Amino acid sequence: MTMRRALRGPILHFLDDPGDEDRPREGSLGYFADGLLVIENGRIAALDDAETLLPTLHADTVLEHYPQRLIMPGFIDAHLHFAQLGIIASYGRQLLDWLNNYTFPEESRFRDRDYADRIAEAFIDEQLRHGTTCAMVFATSHENSVEALFTAAKRYDMRLMTGKVLMDRNAPEALRDDPVKGIADSRRLLERWHDNGRLEYVLSPRFAPTSSPEQLAAAGRFLDDFPGIAMQTHLSENRAEIEWVASLYPEADDYLDVYARAGLLRSRCFFGHAIHIDDSVRRRLREADAAITVCPSSNLFLGSGLFDWRAARAQGVNLALATDIGAGTSLSQLQTLQDAYKVCQLNGYPLPVWQAFYRLTLGNARTLGIERHVGSFAPGNEADVVILDTAGTPLMARKRESRESRLDELLFDLMMLGDDRCVACTYVMGEPRYRRAD
Known part of the structure; x- marks a missing residue:
C-alpha cells in the first residue's frame, strides 16, 4: 500500500553551494512562496508550486498546510x-x-x-x-x-x-x-x-x-x-x-x-x-x-x-x-x-x-557523502523535513508584527534569535516524529 503525504507552505531547499556573498549564486536555491512537497512511501515524489501540484494529488493523500511556517530539509x-x-x-x-x-x-x-x-x-x-x-x-x-x-x-x-x-x-x-x-x-x-x-x-x-x-x-x-x-x-x-x-x-x-x-x-x-x-x-x-x-x-x-x-x-x-x-x-x-x-x-x-x-x-x-539520500528535496530523496516557525519566540513574533520581512531576514532571525521553540514539526521518512505542543 502506497503511503502518501503532501506538505504545503513556503518551501526552501538548496540546489548547490550559494557562495559566500550576501546574494546567493544564481540557481543555488529553490524557493516556493506557496509550495507543495509530495511524499510517497517516505521519499520525495514531487516539489512545485501548490497551484500546479494540488490537482494531481491522489485522493488518499494526507495534506498538511503550514502557511505561516517555513518547510526545509531536516x-x-x-x-x-x-x-x-x-x-x-x-x-x-x-x-x-x-x-x-x-x-x-x-x-x-x-x-x-x-x-x-x-x-x-x-x-x-x-x-x-x-x-x-x-x-x-x-x-x-x-x-x-x-x-x-x-x-x-x-x-x-x-x-x-x-x-x-x-x-x-x-x-x-x-x-x-x-x-x-x-x-x-x-x-x-x-x-x-x-x-x-x-x-x-x-x-x-x-x-x-x-x-x-x-x-x-x-x-x-x-x-x-x-x-x-x-x-x-x-x-x-x-x-x-x-x-x-x-x-x-x-x-x-x-x-x-x-x-x-x-x-x-x-x-x-x-x-x-x-x-x-x-x-x-x-x-x-x-x-x-x-x-x-x-x-x-x-x-x-x-x-x-x-x-x-x-x-x-x-x-x-x-x-x-x-x-x-x-x-x-x-x-x-x-x-x-x-x-x-x-x-x-x-x-x-x-x-x-x-x-x-x-x-x-x-x-x-x-x-x-550522503547527498544522494538527504539534504535537499530532490526527487527520490528520503523525506526528512523540518517545519520552522519564524515567529517561534516572543521576541521573534514581535519583530514579525512590526514589519514585513524578506526571506533572508526571516532566515537571519532564525539564525540569531531562534532555538528549539522554532521547530514546529519534524518528519523522518515522511512520518511526523515530533510535533511541538502549541
Whole structure:
C-alpha cells in the first residue's frame, strides 16, 4: 500500500553551494512562496508550486498546510557526542580538564546497557525536537553504547552514523581497550549495523593522545579492509592538546601527520575542530578529500579558539557544521549558526545567511557523502523535513508584527534569535516524529 503525504507552505531547499556573498549564486536555491512537497512511501515524489501540484494529488493523500511556517530539509549534525548529553555545559575550564573532570567519568557509565539505552532514547528524542534528522555521532568505547544508539535510531528509521570509540591509553581503565580488541569490536559492530536500514558505521578513534601508534595503524588497516566507510576523530582543537600530541608522536611533522602516517588521511575522514592549523594542513586536507567538522559553540565554550572559515573556504577544504555537545551548549543547530556567525565576525567577516542554512542541509550532506539520500528535496530523496516557525519566540513574533520581512531576514532571525521553540514539526521518512505542543 502506497503511503502518501503532501506538505504545503513556503518551501526552501538548496540546489548547490550559494557562495559566500550576501546574494546567493544564481540557481543555488529553490524557493516556493506557496509550495507543495509530495511524499510517497517516505521519499520525495514531487516539489512545485501548490497551484500546479494540488490537482494531481491522489485522493488518499494526507495534506498538511503550514502557511505561516517555513518547510526545509531536516538539519544534519556532523559531529557530537551522545554520551555527553547529561554533562552538557558543565564547567570545565578548557579541553583537557573538561575531559578528565566530566567526560571520562560520564562515558564510563556506558558499560551499563540499561543506562546506555536510556540516554540513547533521550538523545534521539532531543535530536528530533531540535529539527535534526541525521547526525554523525561519537558513542563511547563500549559496544553497549553503539548497540544502544543504533537500536534507538532504527526504531525511528533515522539516518544516523556512529561507531565505537577507540582509545587504548591516557584514559581511565573503564574506557580503555587495546588495538586488537578495539578493531575486533569495530568489525563486529560494522557487520551487524552498517547499511542496516539508514544506519552507517563510522570508525571512531577519539584523538591521537588516547590512541597508541599501534591502534591508529590498526585503524588505518581497518579502512583498507572496508573502503568507503567514514572515519571521525579530533584535530588541533586546543594548544595544550597540540603540545601533548607533539610529545607523544615526536616523529610526526605535525598533528595531522600523525593521522596521515597511520593511513587515516583520505576521503570521508572527518576531523573535528581543526582550529590551530596552517595553510599546509589545509592543503593536505583538501588533497586527501578529507573534511573539517566545524564546532563553533564548543570552541567558544572551552575557549579553544576561533575557526578561520574564510581561510578554509579559500583553500577548498570540505567543511561541515556541528553542535558538538556536550562541550557545545545546545543541540539546536540554529544556535550553532548564531555562534558560527559571531566567530566569523570576530575574524573580520560575516557568515552569509544562505551559506549558513546550506551548511545545515545540502552542504553537510555533501561533505558527509550522503547527498544522494538527504539534504535537499530532490526527487527520490528520503523525506526528512523540518517545519520552522519564524515567529517561534516572543521576541521573534514581535519583530514579525512590526514589519514585513524578506526571506533572508526571516532566515537571519532564525539564525540569531531562534532555538528549539522554532521547530514546529519534524518528519523522518515522511512520518511526523515530533510535533511541538502549541
